Amino acid sequence: NAGVTQTPKFQVLKTGQSMTLQCAQDMNHNSMYWYRQDPGMGLRLIYYSASEGTTDKGEVPNGYNVSRLNKREFSLRLESAAPSQTSVYFCAIFEGTETYEQYFGPGTRLTVT
Amino acid sequence: RKEVEQDPGPFNVPEGATVAFNCTYSNSASQSFFWYRQDCRKEPKLLMSVYSSGNEDGRFTAQLNRASQYISLLIRDSKLSDSATYLCVVNMITGKLIFGQGTTLQVKP
DSSP: OTTEEEEOSEEEEOTTOOEEEEEEESSOOSEEEEEEEETTTEEEEEEEESSTTOOEEOSOOTTEEEEEOSSSBEEEEESSOOGGGOEEEEEEEEEESSSEEEEEOOOEEEEEO | OOSEEEOOOOEEEETTOOEEEEEEEOOTTEEEEEEEEEOTTSOOEEEEEEOTTOEEETTEEEEEETTTTEEEEEEOSOOGGGOEEEEEEEEETTSOEEEOOOEEEEEEO
């Protein structure tokens, strides 16, 4: 997972608890993304940040907030976790116009009970 | 309607077969297109970009038809190691990167 680190790798929360998933890159890419992946659903975009200082909603933003702290870091916060948020969360970076570079973090496996 | 749609499969093929995956996208403002590969419980990895002129990387050929908003991936001479989920991805001009739900390929000996 050259260039993208995610913490934690695993987490169990009780309904109503909050937590922040951290993502950091050392590739100096402008675009960063948070996805969730559920069985049979593919990857669904939660939020993305096309550049430092901007964030936008993706396909499934409800129940989440994000912060693009600087060019390196993009965090995802669950304010009040729900069982429906049990999923694998991936952070990704992307850059390019004619040639492309893209990397994913290793994922965070979150269970909400 | 989902922005990027794929047939989820699974596609079960024998070694050596040729297999084709298709994908459609709904937003005509889509800017760039990709195929990714994902192995079980791992993160997706970029397989190849897709261009209107078509592009080839070894046994893999990708094609884009902008008029029909359609993307394809052809795998020739399938290997056991090709077994994975293949994801179609569209990059919007806004920077939004949308994944299809993936097509599962199982290559059997």
